[in-house]
Amino acid sequence: MGIVRKTKAVEVLLNEFKMNSVAISAKLLIDKLGGRFNKTTIYGVLDKLEEDAVLHSFLGKDGLKWYAKCNNCSTAEHKDVHPHFQCLSCGKVDCLTVSVDLPKLPNRKIEFFQLLIQGKCEDCVVL
Amino acid sequence: MGIVRKTKAVEVLLNEFKMNSVAISAKLLIDKLGGRFNKTTIYGVLDKLEEDAVLHSFLGKDGLKWYAKCNNCSTAEHKDVHPHFQCLSCGKVDCLTVSVDLPKLPNRKIEFFQLLIQGKCEDCVVL
DNA sequence: TTTGTTATTGCAACAAGGTTGCGTTATATT
DNA sequence: AATATAACGCAACCTTGTTGCAATAACAAA
Numbered sequence: 609m610g611i612v613r614k615t616k617a618v619e620v621l622l623n624e625f626k627m628n629s630v631a632i633s634a635k636l637l638i639d640k641l642g643g644r645f646n647k648t649t650i651y652g653v654l655d656k657l658e659e660d661a662v663l664h665s666f667l668g669k670d671g672l673k674w675y676a677k678c679n680n681c682s683t684a685e686h687k688d689v690h691p692h693f694q695c696l697s698c699g700k701v702d703c704l705t706v707s708v709d710l711p712k713l714p715n716r717k718i719e720f721f722q723l724l725i726q727g728k729c730e731d732c733v734v735l
Numbered sequence: 736m737g738i739v740r741k742t743k744a745v746e747v748l749l750n751e752f753k754m755n756s757v758a759i760s761a762k763l764l765i766d767k768l769g770g771r772f773n774k775t776t777i778y779g780v781l782d783k784l785e786e787d788a789v790l791h792s793f794l795g796k797d798g799l800k801w802y803a804k805c806n807n808c809s810t811a812e813h814k815d816v817h818p819h820f821q822c823l824s825c826g827k828v829d830c831l832t833v834s835v836d837l838p839k840l841p842n843r844k845i846e847f848f849q850l851l852i853q854g855k856c857e858d859c860v861v862l
Numbered sequence: 863t864t865t866g867t868t869a870t871t872g873c874a875a876c877a878a879g880g881t882t883g884c885g886t887t888a889t890a891t892t
Numbered sequence: 893a894a895t896a897t898a899a900c901g902c903a904a905c906c907t908t909g910t911t912g913c914a915a916t917a918a919c920a921a922a
Contacts, residue, residue, distance in 0.1 A: 612869065612870095612918090612919095613868095613869055613870065613917085613918050613919070614918080614919095615869090615870065615871080615917080615918070617870080617871075618870095634908080634909080635907090635908070635909095638908095645871080645872085646871065646872045646873070647872095647908095647909085648871075648872065648873080648909095648910080648911090649870075649871055649872070651908095651909070651910080652870075652871080653870090667794060667796060667798055669794060669849060671794055671798055671800075671879090671880095671907095671908080672908075673908085673909085691838070693840065693843065696846060704838065704840070706838035706839075706840075707838070708838060709836045710852065711818070711831065711833040711834070711835060712833075713820065713831070713833075713852070715857040715860065716820065716854055716855060716856055716857060716860060717854045717855040717860050718852055718853075718854040719823060719853055719854040719855070720852070720853040720854070721850065721851065721852045721853065722796060722849075722850070722851045722853075723848065723849070723850045723851075724848065724849045724850075725837065725840070725845055725847070725848045726845075726846055726847040726848065726849075727843055727844045727845040727846040727847070728843060728844040728846070729843055730842040730843060733842065733843060733844045739889095739890095739898065739899090740888085740889050740890070740897095740898055740899065741889085742888080742889075742898090742899065742900080744899080744900080745899095761879080761880080762878090762879070762880095765879090772900080772901090773900065773901045773902070774879090774880085774901095775880095775881080775882090775900075775901065775902080776899075776900055776901070778879095778880070778881080779899075779900080780899090783899095798879085798908090798909095799879075800879085800880085
């Protein structure tokens with residue numbers, strides 16, 4: 609059903625993503641906002657924002673659910689189409705806008721993919 | 736430290752992977768062998784086989800830990816270098832031997848990647 | 863502005879995959 | 893056969909995430 613009321617929790621969570629194009633895990637948001645909102649609320653709002661194609665989610669290699677802003681998603685066509693990059697030094701995860709050449713797989717039908725690249729981000733590679 | 740004694744549990748688990756090149760989740764192995772071995776044992780043996788570069792693990796989109804045989808891994812250079820394919824119909828996960836063209840990422844250093852492609856496998860695409 | 867509807871919140875209890883500590887068992891070396 | 897210790901099994905625990913339900917608060921209508 610998605611978001612229908614602009615509550616405090618919706619406002620605060622949206623603001624967390626408005627800043628930058630970095631992905632944030634649900635756990636991190638709960639650590640940060642758990643004093644103000646119950647974790648059930650946070651999970652619920654994230655779910656609804658994903659339904660509305662405002663956010664998309666993916667699983668990090670840590671097994672946590674990560675969320676990030678959608679750029680060109682509609683509610684109808686809302687797919688996790690871009691790869692993500694996770695920095696092994698600072699932990700930051702961000703969305704890559706590059707396209708990916710998937711391998712050709714004869715006899716199989718490709719529907720989705722999830723690509724997580726790990727390494728050192730722009731900030732950490734120089735250190 | 737890896738495997739140093741050839742126990743029943745090691746033997747049985749290795750046999751599960753000897754058959755085919757399909758990946759198996761830890762949960763599935765526990766469901767299948769939980770009557771014979773404790774889950775702690777199963778997790779432990781899988782860990783050690785991964786240390787020994789006999790198996791490698793990766794996270795499925797279901798959040799479960801999946802294991803599969805390594806082909807050309809040594810203990811020293813043991814990386815999760817190949818993509819996996821998960822069938823959305825039958826649930827089977829297998830290892831792809833194709834190579835992947837990663838996007839160029841200026842200013843970043845790529846160390847690992849994890850690519851999970853989802854769709855219909857050879858068996859399910861025809862149905 | 864007040865009222866009424868109901869989406870949203872917060873709480874507590876739970877679920878599932880996985881981990882930890884530790885006493886017991888059994889492999890393999892001597 | 894004796895011994896050292898790797899591996900096992902059990903129970904209890906941890907973490908992320910989910911569920912059911914009563915209380916609360918958006919928001920539209922009166």
